[in-house]
Each structure stands twice: as C-alpha cells, then as structure tokens.
Amino acid sequence: MLPLQALPDGFTLFQEPVVVALLLLVVGLALGLVVGRVNKQILITAGVPDAVEGTPFERTARSLGTSTVSLLARLTSWFVYGVSILAAIRVANFFEAPSFWIGVAAFVPKLFVAVVVMILGFIVADKAELIASERLRDVKLPEITLLPLAVKYTVLYVTLLIALSQVDVNTTALLVLLTVYVFGVVFLGGLAFKDFLSSAAAGMYLLLNQPYGIGDEVRIGDREGIVQEVDLLVTRIENEEEEFIVPNRKVFEHGIARMR
C-alpha cells in the first residue's frame, strides 16, 4: 500500500481538468510564439517585405508601428493562442453549455482565414493599383487614374466576397453583382478590342512566317510603299509622300502584293 500512497498525489494531479487545461494553455502559448517567429522568418525569406513595399497597407501598418510581415506573423500566433485557450476551456469544463463553445471553436479557424484573406486582398489590391498606375504613368491623361482605382476595387470586392463566404454570410446578391460586372467587362471589352484581337492574330502569323520583311516594297489594298516596321498590331509602310500605319488584319483582308 505504501507505493500506491505515494502515487495518487501525482496521479490525480494529471487527472485534474484544471491542471491539464493550464498545461494546454502553456504549451499553446509557447507553440504560438514559435509559430509566429517561424512564420515571420518564412515570410521574410520569401521576399514579402520587398513585395509589399510602397503599398498603402504597408504604409498604414508602418505608421501604426508595425509592418505587414509582423502583422501576419502575430495573427498566426494569436490563432494558435485562441485555439489553445478554447481547448483549455473545453478541457477544464468551466461551462455547462458545451455546444456553444463547440460552435465558437468551429468558427475561429474560419474567422482566421477570413482575416488573412482580407489582409492579402488589401495588399494585392494596393499592389495591383501600383503596378497599373506605373504602367500608365507615361499616359498623361487625368482620367487615366480611374483605371488603377477600378482594378483596386475589383480585387477588394472579390476578396470581400471570399472573406464573407468564409464566415458563412450569405453572399448570393453580391455574387450576382460580380457576375454582371465581369460579364459587362468581358463583353464590352471583347466588343471594343475585337479589331485588336484580330490584328494581333494576324500579326502573330506575320511575325512567325515573315511573308514580307523590312525593306520590301509591298502593296496592301491601295497602299504602296517600303515596309519600315512590322509589329504585333500594325505594319508601317512608307513611300515618298506618306507613311501608312496599316492594322495587321487589313493585311489579311486585302492580301499582300510584293512589288518587283
């Protein structure tokens, strides 16, 4: 009986739910810290700080004394903390209504994903806006700034949809709106760029097979001259008086006559 008397103390200690819960809590906190650190290292090695440089989101984060990378790292830590706290509460059996806590436990990962998606969405949207405006910088037209903004808000809208559907909000109406918008862009875009597309297709053939090259004297329709340049969309033909910029689809429409 003597050895058994010594054991029960320790034995029951581990049986005690509060102790197990505390243990879980400690392990969870440590794990969260480590995961956060590792995540931060991975993000830095992956070149995330360079990628988000200059985006408004990063600037806002900086002004709040943090950065996108540490924000994401901290978020993963919090996620692990949250899970361990919930697990601890569950083990400790503090509350009588476990179904409520099961619901919360199921909801936390979704919320986590939603928040991460939103952060990523903000960064991608800002980055897309930056790239778009950089591309259009040479076009000195005041209205052109609308385009990068449209790109930004489209990306934001899509991420919002993903995040909302992640937390089980009904997004059907928003989805319909998105469908209409995408259809409009694709349809009208296709209508507007129809000539561009057919010119590009013809240009592809002209560049690959080169039926005529720079320096050849050709006639396309009623335009006649020396070929100066062939690119994807247009062929430039020049004679003594005029320079023609012929869309490549016209080349296919009229055919090419090579002068001898």
Added chain:
Amino acid sequence: MSDLRELFGDLFDDVDGILLFSPSSSYYERFDDLDDDDPDVILVGPENVHDADAYVELPVQFEDASDRIEFAIEGAVDEGIVDEGDDLLCALGLFADDVDSLTRVRANPAEGSGIYELFVNSRAEPDVIRAVFDVAIELGQKGQKGKPVGALFVVGDAGKVMNKSRPLSYNPFEKSHVHVGDPIVKVMLKEFSRLDGAFVISDAGKIVSAYRYLEPAAEGVDIPKGLGARHMAAGAITRDTNATAIVLSESDGLVRAFKGGELVLELDPENY
C-alpha cells in the same frame, strides 16, 4: 567674402534660369524657397529623382561637360522650359560627382551641335539610340578578344536603308526577332562585328540585318578629313535617308554619331 561676391557677382546678374546637373537631395532642397521672381530651377539628370516640374533627361552621362550643357540647353529650349537667348546658370560636377562648378551660358540652340536632336528627334526611339550607344561603347572598351574592332550601326528608317544597301553575306538576323537592348545582343553583335559591313536597326530597335554594304550617294558629305571609309559611309547614308549612324572607329577607338550627313557627337568609350 564681399569682395569675392563683387568680383563674381556679374556671373549671377539677370540670370533667367538655373540648370542643376544631377544634384544631391540636400543641394536640390536649397532651391526650395526661391519664389516666382527668382530664376526657374531646371533639373538635369538621368532620372527625375526629385520630382521636379522642369526636368531634362540625360540619356547618356556625357563625359564632356560642354556636351552635357549643350544637351540640357537644347532639351530645355525644345521642351519650352527656357526661351532662346535666355541667360542660364549651370551648376554641375566637373571633377567630382557633387556640384563643384558654375558656368553661365546663353541659350542659343541654332549654334548647337544638335546632340539633343540626335537622341530625341531622331526617327528611331530614344531608348533604341541609347541602347546602340551602349553597345558601341562596350565594344569600344573591350574589343573583340582584346583587339580593337570597328562597327557601324545604322539606326532608324530601316526600309530605306535596306533599299540603299546590298548584302555582303547571308543575313544572320533573317527571320529573327532580336532587339538591341536584349541581354544576349551584345555578345552577338560582338561576334558579328568581326566581319565588315553595317548593322541595320529599325525605328523600334529590331536588328534587321548585319553585313550590309551601304551604297548611298556620297556627294556633298562633309566629314572631318582623316576618317575612313566606314565614317564616310555613315555620313553619306544619314544624308541620303532619315537614319542616324553610330560608328565605332577601329583606328582611334572613338564612338561617333552622324545625322543628316554631319558629325554630331564624339565619345571616348574609355571614359565610361
């Protein structure tokens, strides 16, 4: 100090504009508090790092200070930032990278050599001309296997140039889509420069042909005596067409640019 101010004061009297050549940020910020009555400040440099309103881009860091100033003034006049006949104060770094020299120049583009025209108002795009200069300068520095090489690039108006020339050999660039400025091009051009003949490059930078024998009418071409057949051909083809020719001399290793039948610019590759 007041004596010095008196002695050099006429340098600053009635100046219409100030040209700052690649100034550092702190140097540029000194000019922030100038008000409207003061002369305009015009930034000149390879990049508009200070977001200046009045800015002239330098495509090549001209080693020769007078080339640099001439380019900037012609550019500023062309863009309408300064008027002809304005007195301009140029602050540039002559011996150091920082600004160390001041010079007063009157804007008179009619007397200029047309350096700015060469880059900006050529048929070919400015980037293409700059890329060809880069290639020529690098060829001049390194040569082919240590030996000096010569090369002749005819840039722009390629259709006409092709009709005023004939092939010396099979064209290695036939049916290819190589552009100057592509990373592999420098090696290729170096190899092909071993053979005689000109490279023909289109307005958009496509290398149309190598090994071309140029056949322009050379009448009335006036280039400095002592330059060889390559330079004569370059001068003549630019007179006959709207092309720009960039020549690397085999004998003295200098890079020269011709436009409209005239020598416009002379660079020493060793200085870059």
